[in-house]
Amino acid sequence: MYDVIIVGGGLAGLINAILLSRAGLQIALFEKKSYPFHRVCGEYISNEVKPFLVRNGLFPTDINPTEITKFKLTSIKGKQANLSLKMGGFGISRFAFDHFLFQQAQAAGVTILQNHKVTAIEFETDGFQIIANRQSYQSKLVIGAYGKRSALDKRRKFMTKKSPYLGVKYHIKIDLPTEEIALHNFQDGYCGISQVENSTFNLCYLSHRNNLKNKSIDEMETTVLHKNQFLKNIWNNADFVFEKPEVINEISFEKKELIYDHILMCGDTAGMITPLCGNGMAMAIRSAKLLSEMIIQKWDKGRFNRKNLEHSYRIIWDQNFASRLWTGRQIQKLFGSEWSSNAAVHLVKQKWLGSLIVRQTHGTEF
Ligand SMILES: Cc1cc2nc3c(=O)[nH]c(=O)nc-3n(C[C@H](O)[C@H](O)[C@H](O)COP(=O)(O)OP(=O)(O)OC[C@H]3O[C@@H](n4cnc5c(N)ncnc54)[C@H](O)[C@@H]3O)c2cc1C
Numbered sequence: 001m002y003d004v005i006i007v008g009g010g011l012a013g014l015i016n017a018i019l020l021s022r023a024g025l026q027i028a029l030f031e032k033k034s035y036p037f038h039r040v041c042g043e044y045i046s047n048e049v050k051p052f053l054v055r056n057g058l059f060p061t062d063i064n065p066t067e068i069t070k071f072k073l074t075s076i077k078g079k080q081a082n083l084s085l086k087m088g089g090f091g092i093s094r095f096a097f098d099h100f101l102f103q104q105a106q107a108a109g110v111t112i113l114q115n116h117k118v119t120a121i122e123f124e125t126d127g128f129q130i131i132a133n134r135q136s137y138q139s140k141l142v143i144g145a146y147g148k149r150s151a152l153d154k155r156r157k158f159m160t161k162k163s164p165y166l167g168v169k170y171h172i173k174i175d176l177p178t179e180e181i182a183l184h185n186f187q188d189g190y191c192g193i194s195q196v197e198n199s200t201f202n203l204c205y206l207s208h209r210n211n212l213k214n215k216s217i218d219e220m221e222t223t224v225l226h227k228n229q230f231l232k233n234i235w236n237n238a239d240f241v242f243e244k245p246e247v248i249n250e251i252s253f254e255k256k257e258l259i260y261d262h263i264l265m266c267g268d269t270a271g272m273i274t275p276l277c278g279n280g281m282a283m284a285i286r287s288a289k290l291l292s293e294m295i296i297q298k299w300d301k302g303r304f305n306r307k308n309l310e311h312s313y314r315i316i317w318d319q320n321f322a323s324r325l326w327t328g329r330q331i332q333k334l335f336g337s338e339w340s341s342n343a344a345v346h347l348v349k350q351k352w353l354g355s356l357i358v359r360q361t362h363g364t365e366f
Contacts (some may be wrong), residue, residue, distance in 0.1 A: 005139035008146030012267025014101040015288035021108040032117035036099035040167040043202040046282040065090035066195040072182040075341040081348035163252035169204040172238035185341035273328040277361035
Protein backbone atom coordinates (compact mmCIF):
# COMPACT_ATOMS: atom_id res chain seq x y z
CA MET A 1 0.00 0.00 0.00
CA TYR A 2 1.53 3.31 -1.12
CA ASP A 3 0.27 6.66 0.16
CA VAL A 4 0.25 8.10 -3.36
CA ILE A 5 0.70 6.47 -6.76
CA ILE A 6 1.65 8.86 -9.56
CA VAL A 7 0.89 7.77 -13.10
CA GLY A 8 3.30 9.39 -15.58
CA GLY A 9 6.81 10.73 -15.05
CA GLY A 10 6.92 14.00 -16.99
CA LEU A 11 7.36 17.33 -15.19
CA ALA A 12 4.04 17.17 -13.31
CA GLY A 13 4.61 13.59 -12.12
CA LEU A 14 8.26 14.06 -11.13
CA ILE A 15 7.73 17.33 -9.22
CA ASN A 16 4.78 15.84 -7.30
CA ALA A 17 6.86 12.77 -6.50
CA ILE A 18 9.83 14.77 -5.22
CA LEU A 19 7.82 17.15 -3.03
CA LEU A 20 5.56 14.45 -1.55
CA SER A 21 8.42 12.07 -0.88
CA ARG A 22 10.51 14.80 0.76
CA ALA A 23 7.50 15.40 3.06
CA GLY A 24 7.68 11.76 4.19
CA LEU A 25 4.87 10.12 2.14
CA GLN A 26 5.37 6.70 0.51
CA ILE A 27 5.32 7.38 -3.22
CA ALA A 28 5.41 5.14 -6.30
CA LEU A 29 5.74 6.68 -9.75
CA PHE A 30 4.90 4.67 -12.87
CA GLU A 31 6.46 5.70 -16.19
CA LYS A 32 5.82 3.73 -19.36
CA LYS A 33 9.22 4.65 -20.90
CA SER A 34 12.73 4.60 -19.44
CA TYR A 35 14.85 7.70 -18.77
CA PRO A 36 16.38 9.52 -20.52
CA PHE A 37 14.12 9.92 -23.55
CA HIS A 38 13.05 12.59 -26.03
CA ARG A 39 9.51 13.94 -26.27
CA VAL A 40 7.69 16.42 -28.48
CA CYS A 41 8.05 19.81 -26.80
CA GLY A 42 9.42 23.27 -27.67
CA GLU A 43 11.68 23.06 -24.57
CA TYR A 44 11.38 26.75 -23.69
CA ILE A 45 10.45 27.19 -20.00
CA SER A 46 9.10 30.45 -18.64
CA ASN A 47 11.23 31.92 -15.83
CA GLU A 48 8.17 32.02 -13.58
CA VAL A 49 9.31 28.59 -12.31
CA LYS A 50 12.93 29.56 -11.63
CA PRO A 51 12.65 30.74 -7.99
CA PHE A 52 10.72 27.56 -7.08
CA LEU A 53 13.27 25.31 -8.80
CA VAL A 54 16.25 27.14 -7.24
CA ARG A 55 14.69 27.09 -3.75
CA ASN A 56 14.15 23.34 -3.97
CA GLY A 57 17.54 22.49 -5.48
CA LEU A 58 15.82 21.50 -8.74
CA PHE A 59 17.26 24.09 -11.14
CA PRO A 60 19.53 22.21 -13.57
CA THR A 61 22.46 24.68 -13.44
CA ASP A 62 25.07 22.04 -14.37
CA ILE A 63 23.29 21.28 -17.66
CA ASN A 64 23.75 24.92 -18.75
CA PRO A 65 20.28 25.90 -19.96
CA THR A 66 20.19 28.82 -22.44
CA GLU A 67 18.86 32.14 -21.17
CA ILE A 68 16.14 33.50 -23.48
CA THR A 69 15.14 37.16 -23.39
CA LYS A 70 13.76 37.99 -26.85
CA PHE A 71 10.79 36.93 -28.96
CA LYS A 72 10.34 37.06 -32.73
CA LEU A 73 7.07 36.37 -34.54
CA THR A 74 6.80 35.97 -38.31
CA SER A 75 3.77 35.67 -40.58
CA ILE A 76 3.32 33.24 -43.46
CA LYS A 77 4.33 36.00 -45.88
CA GLY A 78 7.49 36.77 -43.88
CA LYS A 79 6.43 39.89 -41.98
CA GLN A 80 8.07 40.05 -38.56
CA ALA A 81 7.69 41.58 -35.09
CA ASN A 82 10.24 41.56 -32.25
CA LEU A 83 9.62 41.87 -28.53
CA SER A 84 11.78 41.88 -25.40
CA LEU A 85 10.50 39.33 -22.91
CA LYS A 86 10.22 40.95 -19.50
CA MET A 87 10.33 37.72 -17.51
CA GLY A 88 11.99 35.57 -20.20
CA GLY A 89 12.78 31.92 -19.86
CA PHE A 90 15.36 29.21 -20.36
CA GLY A 91 15.90 26.51 -22.95
CA ILE A 92 16.71 22.95 -21.91
CA SER A 93 15.95 19.62 -23.58
CA ARG A 94 13.38 17.38 -21.94
CA PHE A 95 15.89 14.54 -22.48
CA ALA A 96 18.22 16.25 -19.98
CA PHE A 97 15.73 18.02 -17.69
CA ASP A 98 13.38 15.09 -17.07
CA HIS A 99 16.39 12.81 -16.51
CA PHE A 100 17.79 15.28 -13.96
CA LEU A 101 14.43 15.38 -12.12
CA PHE A 102 14.20 11.58 -12.26
CA GLN A 103 17.57 11.42 -10.45
CA GLN A 104 16.32 13.93 -7.86
CA ALA A 105 13.19 11.79 -7.34
CA GLN A 106 15.33 8.69 -6.83
CA ALA A 107 17.46 10.60 -4.31
CA ALA A 108 14.27 11.66 -2.50
CA GLY A 109 13.32 7.99 -2.03
CA VAL A 110 10.53 7.68 -4.62
CA THR A 111 9.90 4.14 -5.89
CA ILE A 112 10.12 4.63 -9.66
CA LEU A 113 8.82 1.87 -11.89
CA GLN A 114 10.12 2.55 -15.41
CA ASN A 115 8.82 0.64 -18.44
CA HIS A 116 5.57 0.23 -16.47
CA LYS A 117 2.54 1.28 -18.47
CA VAL A 118 -0.55 1.70 -16.28
CA THR A 119 -3.53 0.06 -17.99
CA ALA A 120 -6.23 0.48 -15.33
CA ILE A 121 -6.96 2.67 -12.31
CA GLU A 122 -9.96 1.63 -10.18
CA PHE A 123 -11.32 3.48 -7.15
CA GLU A 124 -12.66 0.98 -4.59
CA THR A 125 -14.40 2.15 -1.38
CA ASP A 126 -11.58 4.24 0.01
CA GLY A 127 -8.50 3.55 -2.04
CA PHE A 128 -7.19 2.67 -5.48
CA GLN A 129 -6.11 -0.43 -7.33
CA ILE A 130 -3.70 0.15 -10.22
CA ILE A 131 -2.74 -2.36 -12.88
CA ALA A 132 0.62 -2.14 -14.66
CA ASN A 133 2.47 -4.91 -16.49
CA ARG A 134 -0.24 -7.36 -15.29
CA GLN A 135 0.51 -6.66 -11.61
CA SER A 136 -1.71 -4.93 -9.13
CA TYR A 137 -0.70 -2.09 -6.77
CA GLN A 138 -2.68 -0.25 -4.06
CA SER A 139 -2.65 3.35 -2.85
CA LYS A 140 -4.72 5.86 -0.90
CA LEU A 141 -4.44 8.57 -3.57
CA VAL A 142 -3.70 8.58 -7.29
CA ILE A 143 -2.30 11.51 -9.25
CA GLY A 144 -2.95 11.36 -13.00
CA ALA A 145 0.10 12.98 -14.66
CA TYR A 146 0.16 10.95 -17.85
CA GLY A 147 0.14 13.87 -20.28
CA LYS A 148 -2.11 15.04 -23.07
CA ARG A 149 -4.05 11.90 -23.88
CA SER A 150 -4.06 8.24 -22.90
CA ALA A 151 -6.18 5.12 -23.14
CA LEU A 152 -6.77 5.75 -19.41
CA ASP A 153 -8.90 8.75 -20.47
CA LYS A 154 -11.39 6.67 -22.45
CA ARG A 155 -14.31 7.66 -20.22
CA ARG A 156 -13.42 11.37 -20.00
CA LYS A 157 -15.56 13.78 -22.04
CA PHE A 158 -12.80 15.40 -24.11
CA MET A 159 -12.02 12.02 -25.70
CA THR A 160 -15.31 12.10 -27.61
CA LYS A 161 -13.93 14.95 -29.75
CA LYS A 162 -11.24 14.15 -32.29
CA SER A 163 -8.33 16.55 -32.16
CA PRO A 164 -6.86 17.60 -35.49
CA TYR A 165 -3.37 18.62 -34.38
CA LEU A 166 -0.02 16.87 -34.64
CA GLY A 167 3.31 17.90 -33.14
CA VAL A 168 6.78 17.34 -34.64
CA LYS A 169 10.17 17.97 -33.02
CA TYR A 170 13.82 18.02 -34.16
CA HIS A 171 17.11 19.00 -32.61
CA ILE A 172 19.31 20.90 -35.02
CA LYS A 173 22.65 22.73 -35.20
CA ILE A 174 22.36 26.19 -36.75
CA ASP A 175 23.83 29.67 -36.43
CA LEU A 176 21.05 31.85 -34.95
CA PRO A 177 20.78 34.34 -32.04
CA THR A 178 20.96 32.27 -28.86
CA GLU A 179 18.87 34.61 -26.67
CA GLU A 180 15.84 34.54 -28.98
CA ILE A 181 12.79 32.32 -29.24
CA ALA A 182 11.09 32.66 -32.63
CA LEU A 183 7.62 31.56 -33.66
CA HIS A 184 7.12 31.20 -37.41
CA ASN A 185 3.63 30.83 -38.86
CA PHE A 186 2.61 28.59 -41.72
CA GLN A 187 -0.78 27.59 -43.11
CA ASP A 188 -2.71 25.97 -40.23
CA GLY A 189 0.25 25.78 -37.91
CA TYR A 190 3.29 27.39 -36.32
CA CYS A 191 6.87 26.41 -35.66
CA GLY A 192 9.05 27.46 -32.72
CA ILE A 193 12.83 27.58 -32.60
CA SER A 194 15.09 28.32 -29.63
CA GLN A 195 18.35 27.10 -28.19
CA VAL A 196 18.61 24.40 -25.52
CA GLU A 197 21.89 23.14 -23.96
CA ASN A 198 25.07 22.13 -25.86
CA SER A 199 24.63 24.74 -28.63
CA THR A 200 21.72 22.72 -29.99
CA PHE A 201 18.46 24.26 -31.17
CA ASN A 202 14.98 22.88 -30.69
CA LEU A 203 12.80 23.07 -33.82
CA CYS A 204 9.24 22.08 -33.02
CA TYR A 205 5.92 22.66 -34.76
CA LEU A 206 2.20 22.13 -34.37
CA SER A 207 0.21 21.52 -37.55
CA HIS A 208 -3.37 20.77 -38.50
CA ARG A 209 -3.52 17.22 -39.82
CA ASN A 210 -5.04 18.52 -43.12
CA ASN A 211 -1.52 19.61 -44.07
CA LEU A 212 -0.45 15.97 -44.00
CA LYS A 213 -3.22 14.63 -46.24
CA ASN A 214 -1.61 12.22 -48.77
CA LYS A 215 1.83 13.57 -47.88
CA SER A 216 4.88 12.44 -45.93
CA ILE A 217 6.18 14.73 -43.16
CA ASP A 218 9.04 15.67 -45.47
CA GLU A 219 6.65 16.66 -48.27
CA MET A 220 4.44 18.61 -45.88
CA GLU A 221 7.46 20.59 -44.67
CA THR A 222 8.59 21.43 -48.21
CA THR A 223 5.17 22.32 -49.59
CA VAL A 224 3.56 24.01 -46.57
CA LEU A 225 6.09 25.14 -43.95
CA HIS A 226 8.68 26.42 -46.41
CA LYS A 227 6.25 28.99 -47.81
CA ASN A 228 7.43 31.03 -44.85
CA GLN A 229 10.89 32.19 -45.99
CA PHE A 230 12.24 32.09 -42.41
CA LEU A 231 11.40 28.39 -42.13
CA LYS A 232 12.82 27.60 -45.56
CA ASN A 233 16.12 29.24 -44.52
CA ILE A 234 16.22 27.25 -41.28
CA TRP A 235 15.69 23.93 -43.08
CA ASN A 236 18.29 24.85 -45.73
CA ASN A 237 20.97 25.86 -43.22
CA ALA A 238 20.49 23.37 -40.38
CA ASP A 239 22.26 20.12 -39.54
CA PHE A 240 19.60 17.76 -38.22
CA VAL A 241 20.69 15.79 -35.15
CA PHE A 242 17.90 13.15 -35.12
CA GLU A 243 17.56 10.61 -37.91
CA LYS A 244 13.78 10.85 -37.64
CA PRO A 245 11.65 13.51 -35.92
CA GLU A 246 9.67 12.85 -32.74
CA VAL A 247 5.97 12.96 -33.69
CA ILE A 248 2.71 12.95 -31.70
CA ASN A 249 -0.93 13.02 -32.85
CA GLU A 250 -4.31 13.99 -31.47
CA ILE A 251 -3.26 16.95 -29.33
CA SER A 252 -6.33 18.30 -27.56
CA PHE A 253 -6.87 21.75 -26.00
CA GLU A 254 -10.42 20.94 -24.88
CA LYS A 255 -11.52 21.52 -21.29
CA LYS A 256 -10.93 18.43 -19.14
CA GLU A 257 -12.27 17.18 -15.80
CA LEU A 258 -9.77 18.11 -13.10
CA ILE A 259 -10.81 15.17 -10.93
CA TYR A 260 -12.24 12.01 -12.45
CA ASP A 261 -13.31 9.04 -10.34
CA HIS A 262 -11.29 10.59 -7.46
CA ILE A 263 -8.08 10.65 -9.54
CA LEU A 264 -6.41 14.04 -9.05
CA MET A 265 -5.25 15.22 -12.48
CA CYS A 266 -2.16 17.39 -12.86
CA GLY A 267 -0.17 19.01 -15.70
CA ASP A 268 -1.48 18.35 -19.22
CA THR A 269 -3.80 15.62 -17.88
CA ALA A 270 -5.73 18.39 -16.09
CA GLY A 271 -5.72 20.82 -19.04
CA MET A 272 -3.33 21.70 -21.83
CA ILE A 273 -2.50 25.25 -22.89
CA THR A 274 -1.80 25.79 -26.59
CA PRO A 275 1.94 25.43 -27.25
CA LEU A 276 2.20 28.87 -28.85
CA CYS A 277 1.92 30.33 -25.32
CA GLY A 278 5.13 28.52 -24.33
CA ASN A 279 3.71 27.91 -20.89
CA GLY A 280 2.74 24.21 -20.61
CA MET A 281 5.88 23.16 -18.77
CA ALA A 282 5.60 26.00 -16.25
CA MET A 283 1.95 25.07 -15.71
CA ALA A 284 2.89 21.40 -15.18
CA ILE A 285 5.47 22.41 -12.55
CA ARG A 286 3.19 24.93 -10.86
CA SER A 287 0.19 22.60 -10.75
CA ALA A 288 2.38 19.88 -9.22
CA LYS A 289 3.58 22.30 -6.54
CA LEU A 290 -0.02 23.33 -5.76
CA LEU A 291 -1.32 19.76 -5.63
CA SER A 292 1.49 18.29 -3.55
CA GLU A 293 1.37 21.18 -1.07
CA MET A 294 -2.41 20.71 -0.79
CA ILE A 295 -1.99 16.98 -0.10
CA ILE A 296 0.74 17.65 2.49
CA GLN A 297 -1.44 20.26 4.20
CA LYS A 298 -4.46 17.91 4.44
CA TRP A 299 -2.45 14.78 5.32
CA ASP A 300 -2.61 13.76 8.97
CA LYS A 301 -0.54 10.62 9.60
CA GLY A 302 -2.10 8.81 6.64
CA ARG A 303 -5.62 10.14 7.26
CA PHE A 304 -7.31 12.85 5.22
CA ASN A 305 -10.76 14.01 4.15
CA ARG A 306 -11.02 13.11 0.44
CA LYS A 307 -14.00 15.38 -0.27
CA ASN A 308 -12.33 18.37 1.35
CA LEU A 309 -9.02 17.72 -0.46
CA GLU A 310 -10.75 17.47 -3.86
CA HIS A 311 -12.80 20.62 -3.23
CA SER A 312 -9.74 22.66 -2.20
CA TYR A 313 -7.70 21.44 -5.19
CA ARG A 314 -10.49 22.44 -7.59
CA ILE A 315 -10.58 25.98 -6.19
CA ILE A 316 -6.86 26.57 -6.25
CA TRP A 317 -6.44 25.08 -9.73
CA ASP A 318 -9.18 27.30 -11.20
CA GLN A 319 -7.69 30.37 -9.52
CA ASN A 320 -4.31 29.69 -11.08
CA PHE A 321 -5.06 28.31 -14.53
CA ALA A 322 -8.65 28.70 -15.79
CA SER A 323 -8.21 32.16 -17.33
CA ARG A 324 -4.77 31.32 -18.78
CA LEU A 325 -6.19 28.31 -20.60
CA TRP A 326 -9.10 30.36 -21.93
CA THR A 327 -6.79 33.11 -23.25
CA GLY A 328 -4.56 30.47 -24.85
CA ARG A 329 -7.56 29.01 -26.72
CA GLN A 330 -8.56 32.49 -28.01
CA ILE A 331 -5.01 33.31 -29.16
CA GLN A 332 -4.75 29.99 -30.99
CA LYS A 333 -7.55 31.30 -33.24
CA LEU A 334 -5.20 34.08 -34.41
CA PHE A 335 -2.98 31.53 -36.11
CA GLY A 336 -3.54 29.51 -39.23
CA SER A 337 -4.42 31.76 -42.14
CA GLU A 338 -2.33 34.31 -44.01
CA TRP A 339 -4.66 37.08 -42.89
CA SER A 340 -4.69 36.11 -39.21
CA SER A 341 -0.94 35.53 -39.03
CA ASN A 342 -0.39 39.07 -40.42
CA ALA A 343 -2.83 40.37 -37.83
CA ALA A 344 -0.93 38.56 -35.04
CA VAL A 345 2.36 40.14 -36.18
CA HIS A 346 0.65 43.51 -36.28
CA LEU A 347 -0.62 43.03 -32.69
CA VAL A 348 2.81 42.06 -31.36
CA LYS A 349 4.33 45.08 -33.15
CA GLN A 350 2.27 47.25 -30.80
CA LYS A 351 4.73 46.40 -28.05
CA TRP A 352 2.35 47.07 -25.15
CA LEU A 353 -0.20 44.69 -26.69
CA GLY A 354 2.41 42.00 -27.29
CA SER A 355 3.54 42.27 -23.66
CA LEU A 356 -0.08 42.16 -22.48
CA ILE A 357 -0.70 38.91 -24.39
CA VAL A 358 2.43 37.36 -22.87
CA ARG A 359 1.29 38.44 -19.38
CA GLN A 360 -2.22 37.00 -19.89
CA THR A 361 -0.86 33.57 -20.82
CA HIS A 362 1.84 33.41 -18.14
CA GLY A 363 1.81 33.44 -14.37
CA THR A 364 3.99 35.42 -12.00
CA GLU A 365 7.14 34.03 -10.42
CA PHE A 366 6.52 31.63 -7.54
C1 LIG B 1 4.25 20.80 -30.20
C2 LIG B 1 4.36 21.18 -28.75
C3 LIG B 1 5.28 22.14 -28.34
C4 LIG B 1 5.35 22.54 -27.00
N1 LIG B 1 6.26 23.49 -26.63
C5 LIG B 1 6.31 23.93 -25.34
C6 LIG B 1 7.26 24.92 -24.94
O1 LIG B 1 8.11 25.37 -25.69
N2 LIG B 1 7.20 25.35 -23.65
C7 LIG B 1 6.32 24.85 -22.73
O2 LIG B 1 6.33 25.30 -21.58
N3 LIG B 1 5.44 23.87 -23.09
C8 LIG B 1 5.43 23.41 -24.36
N4 LIG B 1 4.56 22.40 -24.72
C9 LIG B 1 3.70 21.81 -23.66
C10 LIG B 1 4.50 20.86 -22.75
O3 LIG B 1 5.20 19.93 -23.51
C11 LIG B 1 3.54 20.15 -21.81
O4 LIG B 1 2.64 21.08 -21.26
C12 LIG B 1 4.30 19.43 -20.68
O5 LIG B 1 5.14 18.45 -21.21
C13 LIG B 1 3.32 18.82 -19.70
O6 LIG B 1 4.00 18.01 -18.78
P1 LIG B 1 3.25 16.79 -18.09
O7 LIG B 1 4.17 16.29 -17.02
O8 LIG B 1 1.87 17.18 -17.74
O9 LIG B 1 3.10 15.69 -19.25
P2 LIG B 1 4.21 14.93 -20.10
O10 LIG B 1 5.47 15.69 -20.11
O11 LIG B 1 3.56 14.59 -21.40
O12 LIG B 1 4.46 13.59 -19.27
C14 LIG B 1 3.55 12.54 -19.21
C15 LIG B 1 4.29 11.24 -18.95
O13 LIG B 1 3.37 10.19 -18.70
C16 LIG B 1 3.83 8.99 -19.31
N5 LIG B 1 2.65 8.13 -19.51
C17 LIG B 1 1.61 8.33 -20.37
N6 LIG B 1 0.70 7.33 -20.23
C18 LIG B 1 1.18 6.51 -19.27
C19 LIG B 1 0.69 5.29 -18.69
N7 LIG B 1 -0.48 4.74 -19.06
N8 LIG B 1 1.43 4.68 -17.73
C20 LIG B 1 2.62 5.22 -17.33
N9 LIG B 1 3.14 6.35 -17.86
C21 LIG B 1 2.42 7.00 -18.81
C22 LIG B 1 4.49 9.49 -20.59
O14 LIG B 1 5.43 8.57 -21.12
C23 LIG B 1 5.15 10.78 -20.11
O15 LIG B 1 6.47 10.58 -19.68
C24 LIG B 1 4.49 21.95 -26.04
C25 LIG B 1 3.59 20.95 -26.43
C26 LIG B 1 3.53 20.55 -27.77
C27 LIG B 1 2.56 19.49 -28.17
